[in-house]
Amino acid sequence: MSKRKVLEDKRQKLLTRRNLIKRAGALGGGLLLTGCDTQFYKPPVVRDGLMGVADIMTMASQRMLMSNEQLVQEHDSSEITKNFPVWNQSNPEDEEYQRLRSTNYQDWRLPVTGLINNPISISLSDLKRMPRRSQTTMHICEQGWSAIAEWTGTPLLSVIQAAGGIKPEAKYIMISAYGGWYEGYDMFDVTHPQTILAYGMNGKDLPLGNGAPLRLRVERHCGYKQLKFIKSIEVVSSVENFGRGTGGLNSDYGFHWYAGA
Ligand SMILES: Nc1nc2c(c(=O)[nH]1)N[C@H]1C(S)=C(S)[C@@H](COP(=O)(O)O)O[C@H]1N2
Numbered sequence: 001m002s003k004r005k006v007l008e009d010k011r012q013k014l015l016t017r018r019n020l021i022k023r024a025g026a027l028g029g030g031l032l033l034t035g036c037d038t039q040f041y042k043p044p045v046v047r048d049g050l051m052g053v054a055d056i057m058t059m060a061s062q063r064m065l066m067s068n069e070q071l072v073q074e075h076d077s078s079e080i081t082k083n084f085p086v087w088n089q090s091n092p093e094d095e096e097y098q099r100l101r102s103t104n105y106q107d108w109r110l111p112v113t114g115l116i117n118n119p120i121s122i123s124l125s126d127l128k129r130m131p132r133r134s135q136t137t138m139h140i141c142e143q144g145w146s147a148i149a150e151w152t153g154t155p156l157l158s159v160i161q162a163a164g165g166i167k168p169e170a171k172y173i174m175i176s177a178y179g180g181w182y183e184g185y186d187m188f189d190v191t192h193p194q195t196i197l198a199y200g201m202n203g204k205d206l207p208l209g210n211g212a213p214l215r216l217r218v219e220r221h222c223g224y225k226q227l228k229f230i231k232s233i234e235v236v237s238s239v240e241n242f243g244r245g246t247g248g249l250n251s252d253y254g255f256h257w258y259a260g261a
């Protein structure tokens with residue numbers, strides 16, 4: 001083969017691969033960010049030095065693999081785990097949380113603020129009137145266990161849309177929880193159809209230990225990203241101002257970016 005032919009061949013391959021990634025990206029999460037494929041490969045945490053490079057590589061390869069696989073597997077109800085674990089925090093010792101719990105979360109409100117067109121504050125009954133999705137999925141904790149449950153909730157994207165949509169500078173959302181946890185998510189996660197704010201588990205209200213009254217299900221991530229006891233959502237252009245600035249409680253304390261399930 002001539003040198004020219006070899007080069008032409010390579011370029012052709014590259015182009016098709018690029019088109020594939022672009023197409024998959026647009027399908028996967030493009031509702032708010034159509035056609036903007038580079039956004040999908042930006043890791044939320046950019047660390048200095050070698051570890052930073054490792055995180056970026058892990059995330060880039062996960063996003064590459066996941067772009068062909070739109071949804072995580074959904075299971076049959078017969079596969080639901082009988083005693084789904086309650087892991088880590090089970091009842092935050094937070095005065096405000098305890099007050100809200102004492103009246104069955106009647107006064108609980110979810111503020112959605114930051115780089116969003118119409119900041120809102122929504123109640124549980126508001127959420128329950130919005131579009132609803134149920135999914136039976138496997139929760140995989142990075143600490144070595146997994147279990148299956150059915151989760152019911154409002155797609156995060158519907159909540160963002162109810163707040164008028166994001167502003168152009170918006171890149172991530174930060175979710176804070178009662179009890180002090182927080183995690184950041186990029187728009188790839190936010191717009192994914194299986195990303196829901198869950199108020200139901202196995203057909204009942206979300207139990208206390210599993211994050212009542214509201215937790216996140218962001219199915220392509222490991223357990224630590226499934227934030228429980230949700231308190232507020234803020235749309236941001238940078239994660240720098242939260243905690244130690246790496247994009248979440250876990251990465252702030254030295255855990256590295258994990259691929260999803
Ligand atoms: N607010 C809050 N969210 C949290 C945690 C926590 O301790 N507090 N633990 C995380 C981890 S590591 C896992 S595995 C899951 C556990 O969810 P479960 O208690 O419903 O099993 O919640 C995640 N979200």
Ligand SMILES: [Mo]
Nearest residue numbers: 141142223224
């Ligand atoms: Mo976990």
